[in-house]
Amino acid sequence: MKSACHHVAISVLALAWIQPALAASDGEAEADDRKGDIIVTGTLPANESASATGLVLTLRETPQSLTIIDRARLDDFALKNVNDVLDQVVGVNVERAETDRTQYNSRGFDITNFQVDGIGLPFISGIQFGDLDTVLWDRVEAIRGANAIMTGVGNPSATINYVRKRPTEEFRASGSVMVGSRNELRFEGDVSGPLDAAGKVTARLIYAHDNYDGWLAFNHVNRNVYGAILSWKVTSRLTATVGYTQQDNHADGVLWGALPLTYTDGTQIDLPRSTTTSAPWTFWNVTDKTAFGELAYDFGGGWQAKGVFTYRKFKELAKLLYAYNYPDRDTGLGVAGSSGIYPSDYDSYLGDFYASGPFHLFGREHRLAFGLSTSRRDGKEWEDFSEDEIEYPALEDWGKVVIAEPSYPGPYLAAETSDWLTRAYGAAHLDIADPLKLVVGASAIWLKTSGSSYEVDQTRKNSRISPYAGMVLDLSKNVSFYASYTNIYNPQSEAGLDRRRLDPAEGTSIEGGIKSEWFDGRLYASAALFRSKQRGLAEYAGTFDDGKDYYDAIDVTARGFEIELAGHVTDNWTISGGYTGLQVKDEQGAPARIYVPRRSFKFATTYRMPQLNDLQLGAQLRWQSAVHFADPYVQAFGIVTGDVIVTQKNYAVLDLMAGLRPIDHVRATVNLRNVTNTKYLGGLMWGQGFYAEPRSVFVSIGLDF
Secondary structure (H helix, E strand, O other): OHHHHHHHHHHHHHHHHHHHHHHHHHHHOOOOOOOOOOOOOOOOOOOEEOOOOOOOEEOOOOOOOEEEEEHHHHHHOOOOEHHHHHHOOOOEEEEOOOOOEEEEEEOOEEEOEEEEOOEOOEOHHHOEEOOOEOOOEEEEEEEEOOOHHHHOEOOOOEEEEEEEOOOOOOOEEEEEEEEEOOOEEEEEEEEEEEOOOOOOEEEEEEEEEEEEEOOOOOOEEEEEEEEEEEEEEOOOOEEEEEEEEEEEEEEEOOOOOOEEOEOOOOOEOOOOOOOOOOOOOOEEEEEEEEEEEEEEEEEEOOEEEEEEEEEEEEEEEEEEEEEEOOOOOOOOOOOEEEEEEEEEEEEEEEEEEEEEEEEEEOOEEEEEEEEEEEEEEEEEEEEEEOOOOEEOOOHHHOOOOOOOOOOOOOOEEEEEEEEEEEEEEEEEEEEEEOOEEEEEEEEEEEEEEEEEEOOEEOOEEEEEEEEEEEEEEEOOOOEEEEEEEEEEEEOOOOEOOOOOEOOOEEEEEEEEEEEEEEOOOOEEEEEEEEEEEEEEEEEEEEEOOOOOEEEEEEEEEEEEEEEEEEEEEEOOEEEEEEEEEEEEEEOOOOEOOOOOOOEEEEEEEEEEEOOOOOEEEEEEEEEEOOEEEEEOOHHHHOOOOOOEEEEEOOEEEEEEEEEEOOOOOEEEEEEEEOOOOOOOEOOOOOOEEOEOOOOEEEEEEEEEO
């Protein structure tokens, strides 16, 4: 931590040094209607969020690390799915272990909480199924560290909150066509505005279609996204909103698991980027439907209340092929396969009531927020596992020779579970003195699960209270010191060696640092130290003879620092990005979760020249240090002894963009991804991996009115 403190101190001094130098150019810039905003990772409409505490606070008032990526950033860099978005968020890592199941981590631990407008259940098994399109979202918020108040359960990693596009009071319409590498063709449409002369009823319709070939052999994706939201201002104080969204993600030639990374002699394999263990008859189809209703009431005097009911239907049907064992170095043979058909069906019901407003005490105004939520999720999963023997051809023929489709005996119900989660939460923003503000709160949860999953009894009944305490002390007009503490509770579905479900993990999160604003709040900078700890965390330990995984419960501590800078340097020049340094160790002090990068750097910038047809140039760069995986199973082939260490060396990926308006209401944009064509594995989390996307180009033409 001494090294981390040293880095943070240097960063704060550097920010103080560059501020006077940049102020000169800022003073020469023309004022516009965004001048009072803090612009974070793009041109945001405001500098506020309630994602961390339930209280609407500015970034500087929030005693946690918070990053916001706005609609402009999504459009500028063609960030079409959430994996592309989260790749660019400081302190967040995307683990692409398979083509259609993605996992995420931050501060050493898995991210399991993803929400829409601050409401949601943890992911099914902590996994995103299919590529989640971004066309529905106005912005994406990432709250790093434990988020006990607004989630109640999870890891001290991060919570990702997707903020919906909403109907607008003025008529707006936009559409775009994109063509790109690997036969991509994408359409988007977005229409919003009033439906009556008085403007009391407004609506928004959204659609996107994306069709493209993957860079892996046999892989193809066809995705359709629909969204409709209707808002009615019933009275001057009461607003009713209803909405429906649906995403159909159909993928062929998919990976279940990925490439083996070593030969039987322990030598790491280097393969062409298009290499796959899949076959053209495999597929993974996901349908995700959500309907919601919302009532919001303004009591006056700053007090507001909102009730939201959400229903989500998640269905998938997948025919999958999995490769196991290791190829012989001389012949390329020795890898076998297994296949199965896996339908699943999940229904989620979520109700949330929330109220907030100011109150006065000891001559000062404070703010209070509190709520009650309840949710239920019922899930069924079927398995239709083939008993046919599958042999892979020689390694050099993978992706060229089609493996024959096996037969399937018929499905059986492998998992049937129900989860109930009830939360009561509250937080207060206390104005103790002009320079000192406190945030205190707590979340109480009651959790119950019944059913079984793949022969593991899932029954549990738990309750916990998670406190939250934070403070922000203004050191000057521009700089504040902040600190926060919370704990969080993580029920786990993984089974141990005894085939019994592991006990819940319990985590704590401590964070402190400096937050600052410059140039009338248009540039935001922060430097943070953090420590997160998990007790009893599930860590993969092996696989039973029947193919089911088992886990150990370990204690893991993550320490590190983050530096982030985002906003406007001038009216036309934006910057955003930061650096993360991390240590992750087990209870013996040995490195743990070594597939998580220990250092990462992310930076993006755009520069606009209004006098040249609104020409805009931009670049985004991400770099991460080497990651590893200790594979204990290669030694079973009798050639090597001990664990084999698989390594993905450090790498950097550079993206470029350029856009302009040739005529009014028309914008043309070119995006070039992975300019240097860097070759790297998308993750080592499970000891298998596949190569990430090579160089690609996208050209889009957009209309807006």
